[in-house]
Every structure is written in C-alpha cells, then in structure tokens.
Amino acid sequence: MGRQSISNGHKLTILRDLEERLHNGESLKSVARSHGVDPSQLRKWRKNREKLEMSSKGNKSLGKGKKSSITHLEELIIGWAHELRENGIGISYCRLQVRACQVDENFRSKPKVQQYHMIRRLCMSNGLVVGRVTNVAKDPPQQAIDEAREWLQEIRPVISVSNLAQIYIINMDQTPLPFSLAGQSTLELRGTRSVTVRHSSNNKTRATASLAVAADGSKLKPMIIFKGEPRGTVATRELPASRYANQLALCCQHAAWQDNENMSMWIDECLVPHIQQRADGAPVVLFLNHFSCHYSDIVKAKFDSIGVQLKLIPKGCTSVVQPIDVGVNKPFKDRIKSQWWEWMIGFGEDGGNIPTPSREDVQHWVVEAWNSIGAHIIQNAWRKTDLSYFPEE
Template sequence: MVRGNVRARRAKISQKKRRQWSAREKLMVIAYYEQGYSKRSTAAKFEIEPKQLRDWLKNKDQLMIVAPYIQKLVKGARPKYQQLETELIEWFRDSRRQLKTISRYMIQAKACSLAKKPLYQRVYPDIREAKFSQNWVDGFMYRNNLVNRKKTTIARRLPDDYIEQQNQFLSYVLFRRTEHQYPLSLIANMDETPMAFNLPSNTTLEHRGTKSVAILSTGHERANFTVVLACMANGEKLPPVIIFNLVNIPREDFPDGVIVRANPNGWMNEEEMTWWIENIWTQRAKQGSNPRSLLVLDSFSVHKTDAIKRRFHRKNTDLAIIPGGLTSRLQPIDVSLNKSFKAKMRHLYDHWMNEAIKEYTPSGKIKRPSYSLVANWVKESWDAIDTNLIIRSFKCCGVSNAMDGTEDDLIFNFNKVQKINNKGRGIEANDEIHEESSNSDYEPDDNGSDDSDNSGCESDDDYYNKNENRNVLQDWN
C-alpha cells in the first residue's frame, strides 16, 4: 500500500515536472522556501523534484530580471546562421515600425533572399543548400519571441431552423440529380465576392506582449469592386469577372483569362447577370451547346428575378437557390474557396506594400493599386486555388456526392476541407480561420417574395413543387 502511494506521488511529480513553469511561478516557490521551509518539504508542497528547486535557486538573479511569463532562461542552441538572423530580425522590426504586415511566408522568403548575399555565402558555405523550412521559421519565431497576432471576428449566426432548411435544400439537389443525372462537369456554383483596393491582412507577426498592433494601409477602405467566381464540381474554374465602380472600362493592359466589366455601382445587377450568363456560363460546355446543368446560387435578389430565371431556362440550367443565411454551409465557394482566394490576394497586396515603390496623392495617402495590377492579383489568386479543394468543397456541401451514399460522410466534414486548405501551413494558414460570409452585402432579400408559408408538414411532392416555383418558372411563353 505504501509502495503504491509512492508510485502515485512520483507519477504526479513527473507530470508536474513536465509542465513549463513561468518565471513568476518559480519565484513564488523560491519565496516559500525562503520563509524557512526545507528544500524537501518545499518540493513536496509544490509537487516538484528537489533538483528543480536547486536549479531555480541557482538562477534566482536571472529570474528576477526576465519577463514574468518567460518559461526558459536558455532558449536552446545558438542559431546556425546567426548573422543572417540578426539582419532578418532588424528587417522585421523596421517593417513593423512602418506598420507593414509580416507573415510566416514573408519571413521565409526574406531569409531565402538574404541567403543569396555573397557575404553570408562566404561565412556559411553550406547556406546555399539551406531550405529555411517551416520548422526553421518556428525556431526563428521562438528565438525572437514572435507570435502571430490577429483581430477577432464575430461569426454570422445561423437561422434557428437551419437544419430543416439545409435538409430541404440537399433533398432538392438530390432530386434534381436523380432526375437528370448531371455529370460533375455540369454541376456548378457561382458567387459574387466584394473586395476592396485596400487589402491589408488582419494578422502579422509581432513581439509577444505588444499591447497595440497597427497595420499600414493605403487609406482606400471604401474603394470597392466585385469579383465574380464560378467553378464546376469536377474542379474546373470558369474565368473570373471583375466589376469596377466606373462608367467605362479603363484603358489599361489587363491579363488574359480575366474579364473586366464596369458599372456606376461596382456590383452585380440584372444587366451584369445577363451578360455573365451569355458570355461566361454558356462556355461551360466546350461543344458550344447548352447541356442540362445544375447551378447553385445564393439568395441574392438578382439571382431570383423572373428575367434571369427565364434566361437560365433557355440555357437548360436548373437553379438550386441556397436558403438565406446558409451560404457558409451550403455554398462551395463560400465554404473554403473564398478564404483561400482572399488570403492569396492579401499576400500579393502585402508584398506590394512592402516591396513596391509607391506613389502618393496630394493629401499624402498612398495611391491605391492600379486596375490592371488588381486584375493580375485576381488571376493569380484564382489560378492558385487547388483543384482538389474545389472538388472537396462541393462534396462537403452535399452538392456532388455519390448518389449511392458512399460519400455521405464528407457532407459538412469541414475538417477535411480545412486540411487541404491549410496544408503545409502556407499562405492560407495565416488568414482568419473563420472568415465572415463574403456575400453579406448581396443578400438584402434572403426570404424573397416568392417563398410560401412553411407552417405545417408537407410531402416531398409539395416541397419539389414549391421549389420549382422558387427556382425556375413554369410558364415561359
């Protein structure tokens, strides 16, 4: 019995020993010992080994001068490329003094750039083979007491009856797929994404304990434009469309593969939607015909006008309208693609803010990036989206899963999509984990005038008939 108690006490001490004690906690233990208690009784009181107490007493002078949260006085072995890291941390501090955003990726890229200097190649002959991996970035941040800081966001609240609504939506999609047997190349999703010319990241590396974290911006927060993204369930991407808040399209050299439009409001309206159907959506089939297709759209009122429904009907397109407030669960682009797309856009913006020589307005503001530069960012960001991520997003939303039920485990399994989105802790991992719904500005009429009363029970046939009225029109002539 006594032996068992000793084993339990040793196990408890071992577990206590494994945890890291801060400098403040260590000084608290030392203060208790200095009240006249023995080392053994003090160690038993705080469930530590006597050797730990001896080490803390030995380093008491250092513990008195370090920050209270410090857990280790010795941060390990010296860095392999000491001089390079010294210049790198100076670059970091100088950038942060200018309120520039610094990410893990930028630290890694800057280290690779510094490694090409002849000075460091003479001092460190093996630096040519250095890869400066994510583990190296972890060590650099730990050695220099850097952490990733970000602002908090409030997630949108789902409707109270969201489970019933999402089940009805998925039932309608399954009904349509069973009826028409669409191939994955003809199941699509389109979404309008509001963007701003001022795209600072919400996160930056900063020294631990910094009270205020500011980020430099151009000051053009209200200068907005719209990006229209569309993709197919097989991973194919349709050309992105940019709608600028202009009367005419600017005379600049825009990249191929991006369509530029202009209207006085800078967002999607019925005229722009009609243009998108005729010029982008009709290209979904290479043969130039209009094969039977399924298009998932959110509840933006422009998507539900009679004229738009008729035009989609002429293109042999069945619409599946996502119930208002559920785009964060049922719209593939909104579930994960927008987050990855915007993260890449912010990375390009941050690089431009840090590296490019910028012009200033007469009032002293940084001139916003040109329309052609933004178009290049949109193209590069959209091209960088992983095809596998698109395929998984459709399955995660329950839109393209196998109809025999073998892929039902993927529905609402956001973890699998997140792993694809953040693999390698690249650019996407530096963005917010919970992005606000990107089409919040596009849902002024979530409920719609043509939604019927949901009270009482309804049969499957009643539901499908109701959605026929909501998604397509019956009388076309």
C-alpha cells in the same frame, strides 16, 4: 367606443375566447362588449381568421400600408441590402438613403426627411425591419442545418440523374475585393498609446469578384466588377484593352455590385463558354443564393434560353451548403491578401503615402489567385457541403 390598436395575435386570442363563450350560450355582442370592441370587428376577424393565423402575430393589420413610391429602386436598394446582409455587413435606413441618392437623381433632389421616410416605407414593404445584433455561435444554428438538410434531400435526385456530368453542376457567388487589405490590429510594444498601420491611400475602394466552380473541380472564368459608369471611359476603353481581358470578364457598375446587366454579361462570357461543349439535351444545374439579380425575370429568361436549371439556396444556409462559401472564398482571399502584401513590400520601408492599387493590379491578383486554386480544393468544398449532412455509411 374609442379607437384602440390590437395586434393580430391578440385578435386571435379574442376569437378563441369568442368560440368558447358562444359554445356556452353567450351572444357575440356580449363577448365584444367584454373585450371593448365593436361586434362588427369580431365578425370581420372571424371572416379573416385564416389570414390572421398566417400573418405575423405582432402586426396590427393585415394590410401592408401605403405602397412605396420608389418601387423602381427596389432592385438597386433592396437587392443591394440583401447582398450586404449575406456578407454580414450592417445596414441602416440612412445607409440605404445614401445609396438611393447615388443611383437616382430625382430621389437626391427631395428633402432629406422625405428621403428617409421613402426608404423606410420601401424597407417595410419588403420585410426589412430594424434588428439588434445578437451573439452568434461559431457553429451554424440548428434551424439552418435542418433547412439545409431538407433542401439537400430535395436536390440530390436532381443532381443524381445519369446524364448530368459533374462539370455541369455549378455554383456561383460574389465576394468583395478591397483595394487595401490592412487589418485593424497589429503587434505593438506594450504601453504604446498611438498605434498606426501603413496602408495604401484611398483604402475604402473596392471591387466585386463573381466566382464560379463546378463539382468536378473545374473553374469558370472570373468576373470583376469595378466601380464606375457601366458605359463610361473605364468600361468601354480601359478594361477591353487590359492584358487580362481574355482571362477575366471585366465591367463597371455604379456601386461595384452585381446587377441584372452584368449578371447577363456573366452568363454570356463565363457560363456559356463553360457549358457550350455539352451534348445536346444534357442538363446543367446552377446553384445561386437569394440575391435579387440572380432570379430576376430577365436573368431567368436567359437561363431558360440556354437550358440551365436554376436552383436557389435557402436563405441563411449558404454557409453550410454553398461550396464557394464553404471552401473556396477563404483560400481565394488568402491568396489575394498575400499578393497585396507583396505589392505593399515593393514600396520599401520608407515612410510616405502608398498609392492606391490600380485596376490592373487587382486584375493581376485575381488571375494569380484563381489560377492557384487547385481542383482538389474545389472538390473538397463540394464534398463538404454534401458530407456534412450525408456521412458515408
């Protein structure tokens, strides 16, 4: 009998037909013959029926295939990919291939075709597949709303205990900080064929800000992650000498993303100072999204050591239940952009290239923007995540 590929969904259909025909007195061999499969295959499928029902019906096999040879890059590649998708940024195998070349010299030395297949296998083993972009409604999908409602019902008893103060109910998230915020559109006279916009040079440079807020309206010290060597000259000499070093946690990372190392730094420099005045035994609840470095073993152990309860927000629900996404990121970025425009205007209206903003410029913008976010903005963000699903009676 020739080889054929049968999806898990089709296997289940054959098994249902088998049960009906066995009930009517037919033999397993005759059923197998009618479907063009070997009887031993039917027996194997019957034995693994529960696994088949739990698997994706489009899959051809219950196995995950050959194990990826670059699992040591999983956090740097897959974690980074999840963070990009959280921010709505498109990714591809080739983009992840470039990322892997940037962070691993051994990977970079391999042939390009081999690199591509290694990245593809790593993605597949982590459930990342190619998907077409779809038109998304302005309002969140009903499924996300239902999942958010169920999650909130589970969380409310946790944050309603009498000894949990609002100042110790905290949400943290990352947001990108482009060094140039020039938009892709402008007003121009009708009929103009070439439309240009003035921006600073090197306008693809960016950093990442890790922002955290508490339910009482208070703010934790922000962290800025610049692109660079974690133990290079910028990280060890320039940033510690910054005039904003007391108001910001500053560090470098190869791609300017949050990772295990600077996540631990955020805990020590931003979270611990905020919660150190609490009474002995008083609980602290921290809400984070499903970014890999938020719940790695190293980070979870650190949270446990300081008595912080980590609560992960369901995937796809951050836009409706994460306070920073709901009501803090936009006013923060609006204030950053306003300062960037003021900085741009400072170079006058003459032509010529405008230099890239310095790291100190970015630090200044973050400090000014963060200080101008009032407690009422933060409280409204927390209130919105709650009242969206639990309206006042």
